[in-house]
Amino acid sequence: MVHDTELVRKLEEKAKLLRRHSIEMIKSGGKGWIGGSFSEAEIVTSLFFHHMKHDPKNPSWPERDRLILSKAHCCEMHYAALGEAGYFSQEHFSSYGEFGGVLQAHSQRTTPGVDYSGGSLGTGLSFAVGEALAAGIGARMDPSGRRIPRYRVYCIIGDGECDEGQIWEAAMAAAHYKLDNLTTILDRNEYQSTGAVTDIMGTEPMAEKWRSFSWSVLEVNGHDISQILTALDNADRTSEKPTVIIAHTIKGKGVPSFEGRVHFAVMTDEMYAEAMAALK
Amino acid sequence: MSSEYLGEPFGESKSMYSGHNEALIQLAKGNEKVVVLYADFPQGSAGPYYKKEFPDRIYNLGIAEANMITVAAGLAEAGMIPYTHCHSIFAVGRAYNQIRQAAFDRLNVKFVLCNTGMFWTFMGGSHQVIEDIAALRALPDLALVSPSDAVEAKKAALAAAIHEGPVAIRLAEPDVPVIHKDDYPFEIGRAVTLREGADVAIISTGIMLHYSLEAAALLAKEGIEATVVNMHTIKPLDERVVIQVAEKTGAIVTAEDSNILGGLGGSIAEILSENHPLPLHRVGVRDRFGQTGEMEELAREYSLSANDIVQAAKKVIKRKAV
Numbered sequence: 001m002v003h004d005t006e007l008v009r010k011l012e013e014k015a016k017l018l019r020r021h022s023i024e025m026i027k028s029g030g031k032g033w034i035g036g037s038f039s040e041a042e043i044v045t046s047l048f049f050h051h052m053k054h055d056p057k058n059p060s061w062p063e064r065d066r067l068i069l070s071k072a073h074c075c076e077m078h079y080a081a082l083g084e085a086g087y088f089s090q091e092h093f094s095s096y097g098e099f100g101g102v103l104q105a106h107s108q109r110t111t112p113g114v115d116y117s118g119g120s121l122g123t124g125l126s127f128a129v130g131e132a133l134a135a136g137i138g139a140r141m142d143p144s145g146r147r148i149p150r151y152r153v154y155c156i157i158g159d160g161e162c163d164e165g166q167i168w169e170a171a172m173a174a175a176h177y178k179l180d181n182l183t184t185i186l187d188r189n190e191y192q193s194t195g196a197v198t199d200i201m202g203t204e205p206m207a208e209k210w211r212s213f214s215w216s217v218l219e220v221n222g223h224d225i226s227q228i229l230t231a232l233d234n235a236d237r238t239s240e241k242p243t244v245i246i247a248h249t250i251k252g253k254g255v256p257s258f259e260g261r262v263h264f265a266v267m268t269d270e271m272y273a274e275a276m277a278a279l280k
Numbered sequence: 281m282s283s284e285y286l287g288e289p290f291g292e293s294k295s296m297y298s299g300h301n302e303a304l305i306q307l308a309k310g311n312e313k314v315v316v317l318y319a320d321f322p323q324g325s326a327g328p329y330y331k332k333e334f335p336d337r338i339y340n341l342g343i344a345e346a347n348m349i350t351v352a353a354g355l356a357e358a359g360m361i362p363y364t365h366c367h368s369i370f371a372v373g374r375a376y377n378q379i380r381q382a383a384f385d386r387l388n389v390k391f392v393l394c395n396t397g398m399f400w401t402f403m404g405g406s407h408q409v410i411e412d413i414a415a416l417r418a419l420p421d422l423a424l425v426s427p428s429d430a431v432e433a434k435k436a437a438l439a440a441a442i443h444e445g446p447v448a449i450r451l452a453e454p455d456v457p458v459i460h461k462d463d464y465p466f467e468i469g470r471a472v473t474l475r476e477g478a479d480v481a482i483i484s485t486g487i488m489l490h491y492s493l494e495a496a497a498l499l500a501k502e503g504i505e506a507t508v509v510n511m512h513t514i515k516p517l518d519e520r521v522v523i524q525v526a527e528k529t530g531a532i533v534t535a536e537d538s539n540i541l542g543g544l545g546g547s548i549a550e551i552l553s554e555n556h557p558l559p560l561h562r563v564g565v566r567d568r569f570g571q572t573g574e575m576e577e578l579a580r581e582y583s584l585s586a587n588d589i590v591q592a593a594k595k596v597i598k599r600k601a602v
Binding site: 116131136165177 | 312315336337339341342344346347349350351352353354355356357358359360362377378381384385
């Protein structure tokens, strides 16, 4: 399905706005995970502001789609989306990283709109499997006797995170239980904490790995909203298996001087100025 | 003697799992939120029942304990009440991080710690988890329950379903004598005094309760009257009862099938030293790994037998006289 260019343009603007919110947040907190937050900006934007079924006024609506941010250190972009969507006042952005603040250094269920407390990498996909199973329990059935899940689950994982064995335990379980209401978006930004993913632990061939685990595999440019939306639609239509969308992204995307190199950073005045100039 | 226990001779020996599975079957019908999860662990009578009656509420996640426990957390987030089943060594040992995450979020997961403690007789030291109490006791917001027989195992599983929040339930492998009456009122966090005596108090948890009662009977033959407390909930610990029996008897023995370092003995020592210092002896595993053996052989080797409790009681009574 081709998406309306006006919609895509609006979402691109929204992604830019979320980047600005993130930068303000990280400036207030003094430091943060700029690289991985910016690489997931278009993914988070597409989910929150178009694709997912959710209601900021009713964050515990049982039939809402779930977003599980497994790479929960990249919470700034998540918080930006939640604040922008209206889950909480944007005044909280400036309290990111502050003692007693609503916005903790890793996304946590105590923040309105957050369903999963991360921080321990490699566990979010298992949590998403649990959520996806729950969506079908006691749900009504289609004429063939299959449960119709009450909601969909979206799980954003990192590529460095795929070093963790539990990702693959969860991948097996999701395919075993044919969880076609589960879409995983793999933010393939190629960098992890201490260097290039490929240097630290060989994760290639990534697509073949997921395919061999009986997942449906789609690959997109993770900064191309139109491609992301199409992939999300295709994943929704896939039956009998979960889908992974491998989103090829750039760490720090959106601010040229950050791109491809920034992971966690202390925000200097110079960086802030560069970011704001780039995100006008 | 309390009306809550059968008295001696004890009832027939039964597996704690028989009681646990009865509870799961009862819960299946009564609570549509209950889901049972297994990491390739034997399902007993609950398995075929769920598969037939509620096939979308039973999942085997394979030999992948960490995944199972986080899957349970996800189910709980969506409002379900999952009971996870795997060998305790692999829950506490391999999935501690995952249990911690669920506790951090106060998610309504029930971790069934199967074959826990020293008495996983045949399997030996690699499988006998003696650090379970110490490890889990250090997690805020997690309730830790340690039933002593099949009746109590059933009641613990039923009580866990209505306890809002994460609960770990310790189940030991050997068949043990039934101690409790079917109508015994069980409440998480409320210790039960099974026997009253003024000379010494034995505070016991889990599978050690029948040894503790046996020890009290042996002591009585020598004219020593022992109080026996069933501390079935290790956390939140019923401190009121601990202080009460301390004041009454002035000497305490603790009994557990786990390491005394940080275990029940450690907890009681902490409470007493802050509130009511008195002679205390901790019967339990004294910081050694286990090995293969029959229950009685292990009890002897690791000083966990009724006789060890008797000797400990005499020791603390003697110290109190000084």
